[in-house]
Amino acid sequence: MSSSTLQQRSQGKQKAEDDPLAKLDEDGSAEPLDEQEQEQIIQSLREANEKSNYIFRALMLVMLGLVGVLYLTPIPDYITGDHPESHLTMLFHTSHIHEASHDDLIRLPAFPIYLVLLFLQGGLLFGGIYETMDRMGMIRSKGLAFPQQPHQFGTAPAILAPVLADIRWHPTHSGIRADKDDRPPPVWTTISPRLLYLCLLTLASTPLPLMTFGAxxxxxxxxxxxxTVALTVLCICEGLIDKFEMEAVGLNGMKYAYKGA
Structure with missing residues (x-):
C-alpha cells in the first residue's frame, strides 16, 4: 500500500472525527451509525441551521433599519423649509372655481402631516424590527404574573393577541365539509403564529400607499x-426559516436503531 493511500485514509479519519457530517460522505460499505453518531450529525445540522438563520435575520434587521433611516432623511428639509413639498396647497371657494383668486388658496404645512404618516408606517416598521430582534435573542420579553400567560405571537401587543388567535385557530377555518376534503386549508392556519403577526403588519402597511396612489x-x-416591500421580504425570509426549522426538527424522527440497522 502506497504512502499516499495511507495519508488519504488518515486525513479522512481525521475529517470524520472533526466533522460528524463527514461520515455521510463515505461509501455504502460503511457501518451503520450508532445513536450517538446520529445525534451528533443532527446536532451539527441544527447548529448550522441556527447560524444561517441568525445571518439572514441580521441582514433583515439591517434592511429594516436602513428603511427607518431613509424615512428620517427628509425631516431636516421639512424643518428648514427647503423641502419641495414643504406646504400643501388647497383651494377653498364657495362659488365657481374660475372666480377664485390667490387669496382663496390655503397653504398647510406638510411637516405635521408627514410626522403623522411616519408614525403610522414607522410603527409597523418598528414592529418588524422588534420581532426580528426578539427572534435573534437580542432582547428579552418580560414575564407575566399568573394568571396572565404569554401568547404565541411573539412580540405582538396583547391587544392584538385575541384577533390573531381568532384568525389562526377559528373553528370555521378547520370545519371543512366532508365533500370538500381535497380543498387545501387556508394559508393563515398553516403558518406559524409569529409569522402570522408579521403578515398582519405587512397587510396593515398597504392602505397608506394605496390611498396615496389613488390620490x-x-x-x-x-x-x-x-x-410594505421591506415587511414582505421579511415575511418571505421568516417563512423559509420556519420551513427549514421544521425540517430540522423532523430529523429526530428519522433516527434508526443501531442494532436493527
Missing part, C-alpha cells in the same frame, strides 16, 4: 410602499 401622488405612494 394621484405616485411618488409619495412609492415612498410609503417601501415599508
Amino acid at each position: 394621484g401622488n405616485f411618488i409619495n405612494a412609492g415612498w410609503w410602499a417601501i415599508t
Whole structure:
C-alpha cells in the first residue's frame, strides 16, 4: 500500500472525527451509525441551521433599519423649509372655481402631516424590527404574573393577541365539509403564529400607499410602499426559516436503531 493511500485514509479519519457530517460522505460499505453518531450529525445540522438563520435575520434587521433611516432623511428639509413639498396647497371657494383668486388658496404645512404618516408606517416598521430582534435573542420579553400567560405571537401587543388567535385557530377555518376534503386549508392556519403577526403588519402597511396612489401622488405612494416591500421580504425570509426549522426538527424522527440497522 502506497504512502499516499495511507495519508488519504488518515486525513479522512481525521475529517470524520472533526466533522460528524463527514461520515455521510463515505461509501455504502460503511457501518451503520450508532445513536450517538446520529445525534451528533443532527446536532451539527441544527447548529448550522441556527447560524444561517441568525445571518439572514441580521441582514433583515439591517434592511429594516436602513428603511427607518431613509424615512428620517427628509425631516431636516421639512424643518428648514427647503423641502419641495414643504406646504400643501388647497383651494377653498364657495362659488365657481374660475372666480377664485390667490387669496382663496390655503397653504398647510406638510411637516405635521408627514410626522403623522411616519408614525403610522414607522410603527409597523418598528414592529418588524422588534420581532426580528426578539427572534435573534437580542432582547428579552418580560414575564407575566399568573394568571396572565404569554401568547404565541411573539412580540405582538396583547391587544392584538385575541384577533390573531381568532384568525389562526377559528373553528370555521378547520370545519371543512366532508365533500370538500381535497380543498387545501387556508394559508393563515398553516403558518406559524409569529409569522402570522408579521403578515398582519405587512397587510396593515398597504392602505397608506394605496390611498396615496389613488390620490394621484405616485411618488409619495412609492415612498410609503417601501415599508410594505421591506415587511414582505421579511415575511418571505421568516417563512423559509420556519420551513427549514421544521425540517430540522423532523430529523429526530428519522433516527434508526443501531442494532436493527
